[in-house]
Amino acid sequence: MKKSILSTVVLAGIVSAPAMATNVETFMGGGVGYQLDNFKDAAKMHSEDASYQIRGGVIVDNHHRLMATYGYKKDKFNIAESGEETIKAKHKQDLFLVSYDYLVPVTSNINLFAGASMGASHNKLTAKTSEASGKDSSTDFVWGGQLGAMVQLTDNISSDLTYRYLDQNYKTDGVRLKGTEQIVWSVDYKF
Numbered sequence: 304m305k306k307s308i309l310s311t312v313v314l315a316g317i318v319s320a321p322a323m324a325t326n327v328e329t330f331m332g333g334g335v336g337y338q339l340d341n342f343k344d345a346a347k348m349h350s351e352d353a354s355y356q357i358r359g360g361v362i363v364d365n366h367h368r369l370m371a372t373y374g375y376k377k378d379k380f381n382i383a384e385s386g387e388e389t390i391k392a393k394h395k396q397d398l399f400l401v402s403y404d405y406l407v408p409v410t411s412n413i414n415l416f417a418g419a420s421m422g423a424s425h426n427k428l429t430a431k432t433s434e435a436s437g438k439d440s441s442t443d444f445v446w447g448g449q450l451g452a453m454v455q456l457t458d459n460i461s462s463d464l465t466y467r468y469l470d471q472n473y474k475t476d477g478v479r480l481k482g483t484e485q486i487v488w489s490v491d492y493k494f
């Protein structure tokens with residue numbers, strides 16, 4: 304009986320020690336960057352423009368970052384099939400992501416990171432010709448990964464440069480959004 308009580312106390316101490324030593328920092332920030340959306344099937348083209356993000360999350364033990372992100376992008380472009388009339392198109396995208404990054408320290412104020420993201424993407428595509436126009440929108444599951452570098456500028460302010468790829472499944476009238484690539488510069492404030 305004494306051995307089981309002693310082993311339970313020792314096991315509880317071993318399991319709870321990391322939890323008590325956990326250092327959690329919360330942050331909030333925003334970013335701006337470049338986004339490229341790859342359309343396939345009937346329309347083999349790219350939609351590219353600036354993207355904007357708002358994000359917040361926590362950093363646990365200086366190595367694990369959990370984050371929620373809202374991103375927005377809007378673009379106008381032309382689709383021209385050979386010998387056919389040019390189609391004027393607009394693409395608008397709202398991204399809602401949750402991410403995990405593993406931070407690897409390089410120096411005292413620089414970390415490299417890599418991680419995974421998943422969430423939902425709301426895409427709206429509008430196409431217009433001289434004779435007709437059409438709209439379609441849907442919200443679809445997205446997933447992917449990111450890597451980059453984080454620089455601690457002051458005790459409370461850090462900056463990231465991130466490359467992210469997201470696999471998308473948006474489809475409408477012979478047009479399919481296959482994937483999204485982003486390069487984003489962001490600034491965060493730690494509380």
